[in-house]
Amino acid sequence: MKREIANPIVGGWYADPEARLYEGRYWIYVTTGELNIDAFSSADLVTWEHHRHVIDMAGFPWVHKCVWAPTIIEKDGLYYLIFASNNIQSDGEIGGLEVSVSDSPGGPFRALLKEPLVGKFVNGAQPIDTHLFKDDDGKIYLYFGGWDHCNVAMMSPDMTGLVPFEDGEVFKEVTPERYVEAPCMLKKDGLYYFMWSTGFWTDGTYAVLYAVSGSPLGPFENAETLLESQPPVAEGPGHHGYLYYEPADEWLIVYHRRIIGDSAPGHRVLCIDRMNVGNGMIDGVVMT
Numbered sequence: 595m596k597r598e599i600a601n602p603i604v605g606g607w608y609a610d611p612e613a614r615l616y617e618g619r620y621w622i623y624v625t626t627g628e629l630n631i632d633a634f635s636s637a638d639l640v641t642w643e644h645h646r647h648v649i650d651m652a653g654f655p656w657v658h659k660c661v662w663a664p665t666i667i668e669k670d671g672l673y674y675l676i677f678a679s680n681n682i683q684s685d686g687e688i689g690g691l692e693v694s695v696s697d698s699p700g701g702p703f704r705a706l707l708k709e710p711l712v713g714k715f716v717n718g719a720q721p722i723d724t725h726l727f728k729d730d731d732g733k734i735y736l737y738f739g740g741w742d743h744c745n746v747a748m749m750s751p752d753m754t755g756l757v758p759f760e761d762g763e764v765f766k767e768v769t770p771e772r773y774v775e776a777p778c779m780l781k782k783d784g785l786y787y788f789m790w791s792t793g794f795w796t797d798g799t800y801a802v803l804y805a806v807s808g809s810p811l812g813p814f815e816n817a818e819t820l821l822e823s824q825p826p827v828a829e830g831p832g833h834h835g836y837l838y839y840e841p842a843d844e845w846l847i848v849y850h851r852r853i854i855g856d857s858a859p860g861h862r863v864l865c866i867d868r869m870n871v872g873n874g875m876i877d878g879v880v881m882t
Contacts (some may be wrong), residue, residue: 599882602863604634604642609862610663610776612725613835615671615847616699620837623648623675625662627860631677635698639839639846639866645700653705654679656688663776665831667726667734672696674753675703676711676736678722685714690721693740693753706754712738712747717767719743723833727779727810735810737768737777744769744777744790746811755853759811770805770814775869776833779810780845781873788814789876791832794857798829798852820869821849821879828865828881829854836869845869847879 608624619635622642626632651657652783666675673696680689688697690710694703710723719739727735728751734749736756745765747756758764768788776791793799801822805814806817825831834849842873847869850862870877 599639599866600848601867601882603639603866604644604864606863607861608632608864609742609850609860610723610833611835611848611850611864612665613837613846614666615837618670618713619699621666621699622835622864623664623666624864629657631661631664631675631703634864635700639837648696648701648703648732649675649677649694650702650704653694654692655713656680656709657742658840659689662687663723665726666699666755667728668699669728669734669753669844672753673699673703674706674726675701676724676726678724679710682713682721688713689725690714691736695753700727705882711755714742715737716745716765717769718745719745719767719769722790723777725779729781729810735779737776739769741774742769742774743767744773747779764782766811768812768814770803770812770829771817772803778834778836780871781810784809785806785874787871787876788812789820791834793830795830795832796857798823798854800830800852801831802834802847802849802879804830804876805810819878821847824881826856828852830862831865831881838865851881856873863879 610625627713633645682689690713720741722740724738778789828851831851
């Protein structure tokens with residue numbers, strides 16, 4: 595970007611951003627603390643339009659407790675948004691990962707299924723914090739998981755379910771060291787940069803780590819720190835997405851962080867900073 599980035603990019607408390615470039619606009623989908631997902635869109639990464647409640651929740655009558663951590667992917671002209679619901683603590687509860695679809699990145703997103711896509715714990719991973727990643731061959735991978743475990747699965751061509759890998763497994767655990775939640779995948783020059791959040795989401799220990807592999811299935815070893823608290827600017831940065839900003843040929847990390855000294859759990863703000871990716875490394879991000 596030619597101009598300096600002003601953080602936070604919008605006013606208010608928002609978290610868990612997923613960022614994409616669709617139809618000539620930059621989109622950021624966020625957790626709001628309400629039973630829905632909001633989005634922000636911009637043509638220039640400076641002026642943002644607020645799109646409230648982009649999901650038609652009438653198709654999710656079982657969702658009653660919470661909605662958060664969206665991810666989105668475009669496929670064949672449709673937009674598929676997956677989010678976490680109800681913060682289930684056991685397989686006996688209903689909720690998990692929900693799938694919705696729209697013909698516009700701004701919604702409304704309608705329920706695609708009559709039940710959660712993933713509604714149980716797999717390999718110890720709570721079904722939360724999803725990230726959809728489309729590889730160069732068109733395959734769409736779903737990374738997800740909380741409670742210190744991360745799984746990857748592969749979406750079916752119609753996005754209504756999961757299909758097994760070549761070895762017959764549907765879920766593969768890909769948990770890297772110090773993983774807590776919030777997986778994110780970026781591919782550049784044939785390398786897979788896998789990122790995740792570590793620490794505790796309500797305080798300054800929250801941070802982002804990364805590891806690099808030649809495969810979307812890992813292994814993801816030798817974790818390095820990507821983003822961490824930087825007083826006096828801010829603390830507890832994490833649960834991020836990213837954008838490629840073509841006009842300046844640069845990568846941007848889109849994340850939430852905390853104002854130092856504000857201990858209210860939901861008080862997180864949206865921010866964007868530069869992220870230097872290449873040659874199997876990501877430089878540590880400097881918060882602005």
